[in-house]
Amino acid sequence: xxxxxxxxxxxxxxxxxxxxxxxxxxxxxxxxxxxxxxxxxxxxxxxxxxxxxxxxxxxxxxxxxxxxxxxxxxxxxxxxxxxxxxxxxxxxxxxxxxxxxxxxx
Amino acid sequence: xxxxxxxxxxxxxxxxxxxxxxxxxxxxxxxxxxxxxxxxxxxxxxxxxxxxxxxxxxxxxxxxxxxxxxxxxxxxxxxxxxxxxxxxxxxxxxxxxxxxxxxxxxxxxxxxxxxxxxxxxxxxxxxxxxxxxxxxxxxxxxxxxxxxxxxxxxxxxxxxxxxxxxxxxx
Numbered sequence: 001x002x003x004x005x006x007x008x009x010x011x012x013x014x015x016x017x018x019x020x021x022x023x024x025x026x027x028x029x030x031x032x033x034x035x036x037x038x039x040x041x042x043x044x045x046x047x048x049x050x051x052x053x054x055x056x057x058x059x060x061x062x063x064x065x066x067x068x069x070x071x072x073x074x075x076x077x078x079x080x081x082x083x084x085x086x087x088x089x090x091x092x093x094x095x096x097x098x099x100x101x102x103x104x105x
Numbered sequence: 106x107x108x109x110x111x112x113x114x115x116x117x118x119x120x121x122x123x124x125x126x127x128x129x130x131x132x133x134x135x136x137x138x139x140x141x142x143x144x145x146x147x148x149x150x151x152x153x154x155x156x157x158x159x160x161x162x163x164x165x166x167x168x169x170x171x172x173x174x175x176x177x178x179x180x181x182x183x184x185x186x187x188x189x190x191x192x193x194x195x196x197x198x199x200x201x202x203x204x205x206x207x208x209x210x211x212x213x214x215x216x217x218x219x220x221x222x223x224x225x226x227x228x229x230x231x232x233x234x235x236x237x238x239x240x241x242x243x244x245x246x247x248x249x250x251x252x253x254x255x256x257x258x259x260x261x262x263x264x265x266x267x268x269x270x271x272x273x274x275x
Binding site (some may be wrong): 037067071 | 106107109110113114117121124125127128133134137140143144147150151154155156159162163166167170171174175178179181182183191192196197199200201203204207208211212215216220222226227228229231235236239240246248251255258259261262263265266267269270272
């Protein structure tokens with residue numbers, strides 16, 4: 001526990017970060033920048049898990065392990081998403097989300 | 106103001122500033138570098154909360170692995186000096202209104218919510234010994250099943266990434 005900091009301080013930051021990520025997901029058009037917004041969202045969720053673990057249930061490590069698994073899944077998701085993006089680029093020579101409206105070629 | 110509080114405000118200012126730049130920058134490589142700053146600052150949060158192992162994982166896996174992967178894919182798919190057009194006005198307004206309405210609602214609910222900690226709960230130090238034991242334990246508070254599942258998931262993701270990205274031989 002840190003002197004002078006409450007649980008609200010951390011949660012406000014992670015909430016703002018989450019919604020900045022959601023706004024980026026809506027505003028951006030390029031697939032890779034959409035992926036960057038998703039990483040922001042996942043990161044804010046990890047902060048939330050750790051803060052609840054540290055401030056409310058410091059006798060266990062549940063939030064810690066969930067964060068560990070979220071980071072692992074984020075890595076898997078990023079690698080598959082980038083493989084898909086490269087494949088799309090090879091077929092239509094750009095990675096704009098508006099141009100990817102056909103699943104079958 | 107103690108050093109911890111000062112560090113908290115410094116780190117949160119960094120996180121918010123660079124997250125806004127990540128979604129607002131019109132050059133893609135810069136957006137990825139700003140995301141790197143956000144991830145490193147988040148590792149600072151974990152150090153502040155006394156989760157040193159997870160901060161190390163964040164630095165090596167997120168900041169070291171994922172960002173490098175994203176930068177490689179940016180270099181493969183677009184020109185460095187390429188600059189995005191401004192987004193359409195309706196999209197911008199929709200994103201900003203989601204940002205304002207969503208964070209307003211969430212913060213309103215959050216700040217009215219009383220979080221109370223059970224005072225009987227004792228804080229345990231997070232040692233590597235404890236993490237390793239719990240991760241591979243079958244007892245209560247053991248996480249061996251998700252640990253094994255995520256190993257299969259990572260293998261599947263690796264195979265899938267290779268199969269999807271490999272060139273078709275005609």
